[in-house]
Amino acid sequence: MKNKKRILVAPLNWGLGHATRCIPIIYALIEYNFEPIIASDGVALSLLQKEFPSLSSIELPSYNVTYAKKGKNFKLKLIKDTPKLINAIKAEKKATKAIVEMQNISGIISDNRLGVYSKKVPSVFITHQLNVLSGNTTWLSTKMHGKFIKKFTVCWVPDAKGEINLSGKLGHTNSFEIPTKYIGPLSRFKRSMVEPTNKILILLSGPEPQRTLLEEKLFSELKNYQEKVVFVKGIMQKEQTIQVLGNMTIYNFMTSQLLEKTINESELVISRSGYTTVMDLAKLNKKAYFIPTPGQFEQEYLAKRLTKLNFVPSCNQDEFTLDKIKEASRFEGLKAFDIEINYKKLFNLF
Known part of the structure; x- marks a missing residue:
């Protein structure tokens, strides 16, 4: 050979x-x-x-x-x-x-x-x-x-x-x-037709200190939320850790398989508007809420554009409150063109 x-x-x-x-x-x-x-x-x-x-x-x-x-x-x-x-x-x-x-x-x-x-x-x-x-x-x-x-x-x-x-x-x-x-x-994921078991999935990533600032903000907004939340911090460590706080299950990171399954099983994804995330959520036909990284022109542009096209609502990091996610139901969600x-x-x- x-x-x-x-x-x-x-x-x-x-x-x-x-x-x-x-x-x-x-x-x-x-x-x-x-x-x-x-x-x-x-x-x-x-x-x-x-x-x-x-x-x-x-x-x-x-x-x-x-x-x-x-x-x-x-x-x-x-x-x-x-x-x-x-x-x-x-x-x-x-x-x-x-x-x-x-x-x-x-x-x-x-x-x-x-x-x-x-x-x-x-x-x-x-x-x-x-x-x-x-x-x-x-x-x-x-x-x-x-x-x-x-x-x-x-x-x-x-x-x-x-x-x-x-x-x-x-x-x-x-x-x-x-x-x-x-x-x-490009996306590593495949869509599967499953009934959602999580109300919200939070997907964080991106360079510091902005990743941590958004993590802290979302934690304080969601601490009294009654429905099921999965929180992926996007911190790559040697071992995966899982923590349960009330209705929230917190992971430091997820490998592709588990992440694909979790996104498919979640009703709404809250995340940055990085382009890879946009491609992944489009492939899985998801409803989302975008909070672009402050000052990152590309993410701000993508979030504004997708909001204007009525796909995904978005707002600045400082303005985010839990009430905002109600807007998601009025938007179409992301769709992939196969x-x-x-x-x-x-x-x-x-």
């Missing part, structure tokens, strides 16, 4: 979304007889190691990005962190060069890691942000992002190409110089 081609799969460690949307890609690579090698850092790496314990994994240099405590300082903090980011990208570029040579890599799939590419092998960049929103500097952040993406062979956008899509202006632009393929929304991803065609690149 000939050796399997090795494909390096490298998601950005920024919340859990980039790692989780790589899960279906990794399964597809295995199915088409490739050998995926996982490369990331922090919680993204540990999530994928738990999901694929038999695959090789490599730790990449960390971007070490945290959010500002106040939303309005988000951009400022990011600008301040830019030298750190540039250094991290240089470091991961150097690491990638060594990995490609030492591990005999035949192709690269990078989910938003700007330095993980090689001139020697086909390199794919996955992003839903062809336009990088940053308020009045959107033109600049988009241009800078594009400059990095140009170094890759092709860009995969996890969305539909047409009018009806999930990412709106983030993933759709008139002028983009890099070969781009709309591959359809696009089968043609992995065979995508993997022809390798």
